[in-house]
Every structure is written in structure tokens, then in C-alpha cells.
Amino acid sequence: MNLSIVGTGYVGLVTGVCLAERGHNVVCIDVDRSKVDMINAGKAPIHEAGLPELLSRNIGRRLTATTDLARAVHDSEVTFIAVGTPAVDGRIDLRYVEAAAAEVGQALRDKGSYHALVVKSTVIPGTTDTVVRRSAERASGKKAGEDFGLGMNPEFLTEGRAIEDFTNPDRIVLGGIDERTHDVLSAVYASFTGVPRVFTNNATAEMIKYAANSLLATMISFTNEIGRLCSAVGDVDVVDVMRGVHQSLYLTTRQLGREPVTASIASFLEAGCGFGGSCLPKDVTALAAQGEQLGVPTPMLRATLEVNAGQPDELVALLSRHFPSLNQVRVTVLGLAFKPDTDDLRESPAFPVIRRLRSAGARLTAFDPIARPHNHPDLQGVRLASSLEDSLHGAEAVVLVTRWAEFNRLPQLLAGSKVLVVDGRRVLDRNSFGAYEGIGWRRASTSGSEQ
Numbered sequence: 404m405n406l407s408i409v410g411t412g413y414v415g416l417v418t419g420v421c422l423a424e425r426g427h428n429v430v431c432i433d434v435d436r437s438k439v440d441m442i443n444a445g446k447a448p449i450h451e452a453g454l455p456e457l458l459s460r461n462i463g464r465r466l467t468a469t470t471d472l473a474r475a476v477h478d479s480e481v482t483f484i485a486v487g488t489p490a491v492d493g494r495i496d497l498r499y500v501e502a503a504a505a506e507v508g509q510a511l512r513d514k515g516s517y518h519a520l521v522v523k524s525t526v527i528p529g530t531t532d533t534v535v536r537r538s539a540e541r542a543s544g545k546k547a548g549e550d551f552g553l554g555m556n557p558e559f560l561t562e563g564r565a566i567e568d569f570t571n572p573d574r575i576v577l578g579g580i581d582e583r584t585h586d587v588l589s590a591v592y593a594s595f596t597g598v599p600r601v602f603t604n605n606a607t608a609e610m611i612k613y614a615a616n617s618l619l620a621t622m623i624s625f626t627n628e629i630g631r632l633c634s635a636v637g638d639v640d641v642v643d644v645m646r647g648v649h650q651s652l653y654l655t656t657r658q659l660g661r662e663p664v665t666a667s668i669a670s671f672l673e674a675g676c677g678f679g680g681s682c683l684p685k686d687v688t689a690l691a692a693q694g695e696q697l698g699v700p701t702p703m704l705r706a707t708l709e710v711n712a713g714q715p716d717e718l719v720a721l722l723s724r725h726f727p728s729l730n731q732v733r734v735t736v737l738g739l740a741f742k743p744d745t746d747d748l749r750e751s752p753a754f755p756v757i758r759r760l761r762s763a764g765a766r767l768t769a770f771d772p773i774a775r776p777h778n779h780p781d782l783q784g785v786r787l788a789s790s791l792e793d794s795l796h797g798a799e800a801v802v803l804v805t806r807w808a809e810f811n812r813l814p815q816l817l818a819g820s821k822v823l824v825v826d827g828r829r830v831l832d833r834n835s836f837g838a839y840e841g842i843g844w845r846r847a848s849t850s851g852s853e854q
């Protein structure tokens with residue numbers, strides 16, 4: 404099939420290369436000329452495992468990139484919208500989706516053959532059938548469900564393993580205004596055999612994405628709240644507590660004679676310095692805002708956000724146990740990306756941590772193995788180290804924010820030193836360091852002396 408995708412970010416580009424790999428002809432569209440040029444040159448504008456290989460295999464063959472949206476729409480049967488949907492002032496900002504829908508509509512005005520417009524961006528339930536439909540109908544002078552198809556196909560990929568997730572999805576959710584749209588979407592995904600499909604209407608498809616993300620976020624905040632309690636009690640380690648929880652029959656699969664296998668959802672039941680990224684914070688925020696608009700209170704979603712917003716303070720409090728004043732203390736922050744294996748900095752917990760430390764007067768160094776931020780407002784005055792070794796020079800304390808595998812070298816690099824290690828992800832062995840603090844744990848004796 405001939406497909407076009409508006410937006411070549413984490414979702415649009417990954418969707419494009421993966422669907423090209425499956426044999427479709429794909430045109431990726433972006434307003435950002437530099438991204439388009441990079442993609443056409445076979446260079447990935449983002450860090451994602453497997454992307455460079457898939458890109459170079461398909462570019463110039465079944466995959467091209469362009470800024471010419473009208474042409475791409477004309478030359479394709481289906482257009483996916485995969486532009487950003489940030490939260491602005493606590494609500495979803497649909498301006499990019501609306502603009503993209505209008506541009507696609509404009510291109511459909513003089514297109515003779517049937518076309519399906521499909522929203523892949525995460526949008527608040529009801530958006531496709533209202534905002535997107537209105538924009539596309541107005542610009543095209545045509546009617547959705549009669550002259551063109553209108554669908555909603557949420558994306559569940561995880562950054563850091565996006566290619567793997569897209570290639571081997573756990574489910575494919577296909578929302579559509581009518582059967583014809585469902586049929587077109589079925590054809591797009593025909594080669595994904597054996598994957599469960601959910602055929603539904605557009606608003607339900609939209610809600611499935613929000614429900615899925617809100618559940619994961621809630622599990623994280625739940626665990627962080629338990630972690631705070633563990634830490635306050637003293638000598639109760641949230642890591643051990645959750646290990647015990649993870650062994651529940653509900654969270655494992657067991658076979659006679661084999662070790663139980665913990666379900667991967669248990670990874671969201673681990674304490675840390677909070678969730679970030681381009682999805683969970685903004686999606687939970689947007690859903691709670693929709694609840695408010697509809698007059699439906701969402702205390703669980705609000706509590707999820709509230710606990711998360713407090714996690715950076717938890718890290719700073721751990722530091723403060725050793726440095727009552729952080730003024731002029733040399734602190735190294737390890738990890739800027741919101742999670743490992745990605746260069747995505749959006750809503751990373753590293754930034755609220757850095758802001759708090761800076762306002763307390765700390766002298767800051769930061770290091771991330773992949774993310775190379777340019778002119779980030781929160782990094783003014785922060786020394787960006789070129790390697791893990793370099794980042795540790797002169798440090799009095801190290802705060803681990805992102806679970807990069809490279810940071811497992813810390814015990815070796817800090818062997819015999821008195822540098823305080825604050826483990827925001829609970830990935831390090833607390834007995835490997837001269838001084839250690841971790842989210843969700845503290846020695847009873849320490850707690851006793853401080854009470």
C-alpha cells in the first residue's frame with residue numbers, strides 16, 4: 404500500500420521505517436526541513452536501537468521523506484497523523500493535530516480517489532470525531548465516513564525499544580468511523596499475523612491509550628508512595644518489599660519445575676525518582692483535565708501526578724541528610740534522558756532535580772551517555788561531562804537519575820572513595836559504596852538519630 408505519515412518524530416519515523424520494512428511504500432512528512440534532509444540521507448535524527456539499520460535499508464526504496472504534504476497525500480491511500488500533543492497549562496494542546504488535519508483536508512479537496520485519515524498521535528477521547536473531523540471536513544469540503552475514512556490507531560511503543568515494540572506489538576487497536584476505515588487499517592497491518600486486534604470506534608481507541616498509560620503511571624506512583632513509607636519506617640527496603648509483591652501469582656507465570664517468570668508489568672512496580680518522558684506526565688495530566696471539564700473528579704489521576712511531582716524532592720532530601728547545606732557542594736547528576744536507551748529529554752526527572760540543586764547553591768556536573776542537550780535552559784551553569792569518569796572528577800556526591808547500564812560501573816569507579824551515592828533508581832548495590840542513600844530505604848539507626 405502507499406502510506407503517508409505526518410510528523411517524523413519518535414512515533415512517526417519509527418512507524419514509517421517499520422511499515423516500509425513490511426513492504427509498504429511510505430512517505431514521511433515533516434515541517435522540519437533538517438529532519439527531512441537527515442532522513443533522506445539515511446541518518447536517524449533520534450537515538451533508537453535498530454533505527455539506523457532499518458532506515459538505511461529502506462530509504463530511497465520504499466521510504467522517502469518530504470516537506471510536501473499535499474503531494475504525499477495525493478500519492479498515498481492512507482495518511483497517519485503522528486505530530487506532537489504536548490500538555491500546555493495542564494491541558495492537551497491540539498494545535499499541531501488540528502493544523503495537520505486541515506492540511507491533509509486541503510490536499511483531499513481535489514483528490515478523486517478514496518483516502519483514509521488516521522490519527523496516531525495520542526489525543527484526548529473524542530478528538531478524532533470532533534476536532535480532527537471538523538478540520539479535515541472544512542478544509543476538504545468533503546464528508547468523513549462518506550468521502551473519506553477517519554480512523555484512530557494509538558501507538559504503544561516505548562522509547563528505547565521502539566523498533567522492537569512496533570515490529571512485535573502486543574496488540575493493535577483500530578478505531579474507525581465506519582467499516583471501510585477498519586478495512587483499510589486491517590490491510591495496513593495485514594502482515595502482523597497473530598497479534599490481537601481491537602476493532603472499535605475512534606473515542607474508545609483514544610481512551611484505551613489513556614487508560615493504558617494512566618495505569619502504568621499509577622503503578623509507579625503507588626510504588627513510590629510505598630517507598631516513602633518504607634524509608635520512614637527504617638530498615639524496610641522497598642526493593643525487597645516489591646520483590647515480594649512481584650512473586651504474587653497475579654504477577655508471575657509458573658510452570659512446574661521452572662523458575663517463576665515475573666510479568667513485565669512488575670517493572671512499573673519499582674520505586675524510583677518518578678516517571679517522565681513525552682507520554683506519561685502529559686497523558687495523565689490531559690486525562691485528568693478532561694475529567695475536570697466533564698465534571699468527573701479524577702482523584703486517582705491527581706494523586707498519581709502529585710506523588711510524581713514530589714519524587715525529585717525525595718532525592719534532594721536524601722542528599723541533605725549528608726549535606727545540611729548544599730551551597731557550593733559539588734554534585735554530579737547521572738542521566739539526563741528520561742529513561743535509558745533514548746536521547747529524549749522531555750519531562751525528564753533530571754531537570755527538576757537539577758533546578759532544586761541549583762537553587763540550593765550546589766556546583767553541578769551532569770553526564771548522559773547519549774543525550775547531548777544544546778542550550779537547555781535548566782543546564783545553564785552546569786558542566787556537561789564527556790564521560791562517566793570525567794563526571795566524577797572532584798564530585799562530593801553523585802545522584803543517579805537514569806537507569807543507564809553504564810552506571811553499573813560506579814562501584815568500580817568509586818571503590819574506596821567517600822563520595823556519597825544517591826541512587827534514584829535503586830539499581831546499585833548499596834553495600835558497594837562508602838556512603839549510599841537510595842529511594843525507598845534508610846537504615847533504622849539513621850532514622851532514629853534524625854527523629
Ligand code: NAD
Binds near residue numbers: 412415502562
Ligand atoms: P515528536 O515531537 O518527536 O515529533 C513530532 C513531529 O511532528 C516533529 O518532528 C514536528 O516537526 C512534526 N510536525 C508538527 N506539526 C507538523 C505538521 N503540521 N506537518 C508536518 N510535521 C509536523 O513527537 P512524538 O514523540 O513522536 O509523539 C507524537 C505523538 O505520538 C504524540 O501524540 C505522543 O503522545 C504520541 N506517542 C508518543 C510515544 C513516544 O514514546 N514518544 C509513544 C506513543 C505515542
